[in-house]
Amino acid sequence: MAELLRSLQDSQLVARFQRRCGLFPAPEEGPRHNGPGPAEGAAAGRGAGAPAHGLRSVAAPQPYVQKYVVKNYFYYYLFRFSAALGQEVFYITFLPFTHWNIDPFLSRRLIIVWVLVMYIGQVAKDILKWPRPLSPPVVKLEKRVIAEYGMPSTHAMAATVISFTLLISTRDRYQYPFVLGLLMAVLFSTLVCLSRLYTGMHTVLDVLGGIAATAVLLALTYPAWSLIDRLDSASPVFPVCAAVVPFLLCYHYPAPDFYSPTRADTTTILAAGAGVTIGSWINHFFQLAAGPPGPPPPAAPAPAPAAAGLALSLTKFAVGIALVLAVRRLVQALSLQVLCSWFRVVPRDREARRRLEIEVPYKFVTYVSVGICATTFVPMLHRFLGLP
Template sequence: MSPIHDPPKDPRLDAGNKDHDHYAQRLPKWRNALRNCLIPIVRWETPWLALLQEKVRSPALDSYFAYTANLGTHTFFMVFLPIQFWCGYTSIGRASVFMLAAGVYGTGFLKDMVCLPRPLSPPLARISMSGSAALEYGFPSSHSANAVSVAFYAIYMLRQSAEEDSSNVNSALQALFYFYALSIIAGRLYCGMHGFLDVLVGSAMGALITAFQLVCGDWMDSWVFSGSYWDILVATLVICVLVRVHPEPADDCPCYDDSVSFSGVVIGINLGAWYYAQTGYALQDAYPSSVPFDLHKMGLLKATVRILLGVVVIFVWRATMKPALFTILPPLFRLLEQARWNMPRAFFLNASKYKSIQPFADDDNVIPPVSDLPHMLKNLAHPRKRSVSVGPQSAADAYETLAYRNRRRRESINSMDGVPEDGTWLPSPALKPSTPAIEKAEPLLGASLLPTPMASRVHSYEQMMGTGQINFAEKNLTTPPGSDTDVAGDVYRLPQTPTEEEKEKREIFMKLTKPRVRYDVEVVTKLIVYAGIAWLAVAGNPILFEWVGLGMGVLS
């Protein structure tokens, strides 16, 4: 476990006075050493990604990849997962939940453990319809892990059924899932949100998760449905332990929030399925806890109404329980804090430091509040209304920009055999990694093998790295009309004095999207809310459907 750090009293001042040694100070030595080994890869691949954007970027592809990125998000999957259970696809629904939860938790675990930034911007332009995506670390890619795990599982199931049905439809569906996974992965590179290392590791994790589910999924389900109280209790405690041992990040990164949300989903899925399997409503001669469903007998209208009712119930639960828990939990947490039984996390405000929780809406990347739905639908209807930005967007971006810039300054100073008398520009001795060619402003590995104009372009992108600004004479961005563009267009110039350097640091951090205040009760709140959502999806709503006449009337 990494050490616990209280949120800085003045984040802007703290950020303005730290750069490359920020992670050396906040991370254990072994995690910082691992990060130092991987950082050169992020820096090496950035100019190549910028060259890729230059060669293939167009308004049509901007719209396509910004729009389809939503198909790899947690929200997209969470909308369709309950429908699988309500329509009788229980085994597929459970497998999807466990694979997505493993992907979100696993990638979030590595993100917060290694604290690697996304590829540097500039020279990359980042294209996204999500304002919170840039606040997360880059390595590994959650989109890639989610897309690959779901696609590979679907392809496996289709191949199993192809032995009985060799129709062209089966082959077409397999090809569609291959295209889906490749499109999501390519889109993360195209949009400048991830590098090659991010998507390769994320994809490998997705494939391993699928393999584990295929090998161990039935055994885990048989354990959950054994009927023993102790088995389901142990499964719940294991999830809670995983939530507790999640690494502390060095920056205010929301990866942990998503991990907690999906951990709650797994708890609720297991509790709900275990309970529903023992009622008289579940099918007895099918997969345990299967919901009775037959579209031909029920009819399309009735099936649609029950799906809409189920969605409404879930949103009502979320809208009512979150404010209720925000009222109930803080006094309890203050008592636990006085007894030293609290478990504080970095960047989460302890209950003793606030009297009430201010209303906020942007607290959830998994299931948004109802008030956000009109805005989300508007974005889907107008996919070009996205953000195309150049420059640091998060604290991790800013720290890496400053670190890389200072190392370039060091190389420049050393090459001139001149060092400022006060040593202000020298980097901290706490961080002395090897200096690859990219940090020395030398031609990139393999660049000499490229045609001269292309090698020149790659080298010019390398020169933009770490500046926090971009030279339009060097790069012509393709920004479609209607985009919300935030680009700094001044030619970069090294600060000449310590005062100018400090001013530039502060300007970088002033432009960042500031993470909101997060409260300690949010962790338990997310666990309860999402466990409740999952319980409703697999038990509460199916029972409700029978009560209101929207079920199949099966009661054994």
């Protein structure tokens, strides 16, 4: 078993997958000035299969633009697109679209389960501290997250939890061929998982670990899904708990050995989930929802796309996303200005913005506002504009 785990964590396995898909490192034109980061260096000292433990007071890995040669552009664009399905650009479009155009009930459940799974995955990275694949031999295509640790793959966790939570939640709610839904869930999660190998950001073991952890979490949380559906009818003090608990979890996030975007991404995820939860409570408490709370009758016909319906959906999405992005920009600028003034730093100072007492509050306030706006104010704007 130990030998199998070491082979699944081998960087050469990732490199061979990249080569088979037509991705090769460009010939070196000179000495590389950016050496391996601390996680990579620690792994190199221990061997490719050994996790890095006990790293303290080390510099962050320095991102660099790695030159590469693409010999198969079909796989290149397929996996780069698939990788984007596990990033913020997908979350801030797909999840609101689901809420505004398909089913708020499904959207709320999906977001809360997704937040729980992603928080556990993000924290696990900074507790386990397993390195990403070594480069060379692996070609790394994403430099933003190069400073993060690898195990588990939160892309794999996000894709698995989104696809299979939707499948399970819609099985008895809408009429559609279950086999077709299962195939789509498997295809979606598989493409995202393979993209993590193609982009060189995870080992096979990282990806399998993310899938296995998500499967366990889905099984453990499934009995509580009906409770999630009733959160909007909780007590008047519920919004306070929904905001304070996630904020404390973000503020007391495991202290990293060096700066990486993991804490900031975790804060974004938890804050968005808190905002959606609070927004749903506001809708129910002040009776702002368009219809009665709760799910519609089970086994309803699945929403069928039509030209008029598609145009309406795209219009609602365009109106909603414009308001959401405007709120995000405004709240982010205001909260950052207030915090930087309080701590007497310049908002343009990148290092100052990474400080715990600045980064966590401004991101949390920003994305709580985004979540509330998406669930409360955007539907109100839709009704005001006559967009059913």
